[in-house]
Amino acid sequence: MVGIGFRPNFKSELFLYPESVDFLEITADHYFTKNQEKKEELNLLNNHFTLIPHGLNTSFGSAEGIDEKYVEKMAAVIEIVNPPYWSEHLCFTKAGGIELGHLAAVPFTNEMVDVFCKNIETVRKTIKTPLILENITYNFIVPSSEMSETAFITKVVNNAQIGLLLDITNLFINAKNHIFDYKQFLKEIPTDKVVQFHFVGAYQKNGVWYDEHAHAIHPEIWEIMEYATQYTHVQGMVLERDEAIPNFKELKQELETARTIFKNIRGNK
Numbered sequence: 001m002v003g004i005g006f007r008p009n010f011k012s013e014l015f016l017y018p019e020s021v022d023f024l025e026i027t028a029d030h031y032f033t034k035n036q037e038k039k040e041e042l043n044l045l046n047n048h049f050t051l052i053p054h055g056l057n058t059s060f061g062s063a064e065g066i067d068e069k070y071v072e073k074m075a076a077v078i079e080i081v082n083p084p085y086w087s088e089h090l091c092f093t094k095a096g097g098i099e100l101g102h103l104a105a106v107p108f109t110n111e112m113v114d115v116f117c118k119n120i121e122t123v124r125k126t127i128k129t130p131l132i133l134e135n136i137t138y139n140f141i142v143p144s145s146e147m148s149e150t151a152f153i154t155k156v157v158n159n160a161q162i163g164l165l166l167d168i169t170n171l172f173i174n175a176k177n178h179i180f181d182y183k184q185f186l187k188e189i190p191t192d193k194v195v196q197f198h199f200v201g202a203y204q205k206n207g208v209w210y211d212e213h214a215h216a217i218h219p220e221i222w223e224i225m226e227y228a229t230q231y232t233h234v235q236g237m238v239l240e241r242d243e244a245i246p247n248f249k250e251l252k253q254e255l256e257t258a259r260t261i262f263k264n265i266r267g268n269k
């Protein structure tokens, strides 16, 4: 199954070509508002597509715990949408009551595994829908780390009993910037827990790769996607374009390529 991260910029084209996607990912936070227009947008999308909510600010890696008001807003969107699962990130976005404004990498420690497990348990009291968490990009490994990224991901996934959102582009970027083999990464994570992919183009400047969500997909990203489709239990692939959004035909083309990869490897599931 193939989906796209919904952006209002291509709403009308999406309704012209609804068959280009099997589902949409929505940024849940955009619908926390009381704004009538956004409420109507959510209802319209919900009436025409299967929606998967993607959260930005739960901050599962915050040692001080979870903001209950945020979780209530997330729960309200999930109740309207009734998705098979929802997704967030393996990161923190709040520390000491301060909003960081970006997805920050956590130290890969046993203590942080416990923080995630505790926070996931807290959120589960309000949101029963299964949760999947996404690997993020990082500029450096937090120095206090005691284990590899893959060992950390494996512990969180197994201890907290959640699924994985494997961001293929983030894997590509981290493998390039930190010089590791993506195939080895895929050997080390619980590939049977991968439920969904993200994919989008990446951007290189002065030898460093960035996830600006603003570019067409690099051939090596397609390669990783093909490989990861073979070696994981992925069910859905979501194109995540945020900036410099091209003509929808271009996005449709990328969705078609993803669909071909999925079909060739997994059949018509």
Ligand SMILES: [Fe+2]
Pocket (backbone or CB within 6 Å): 134, 167, 198, 240
């Ligand atoms: Fe992503």
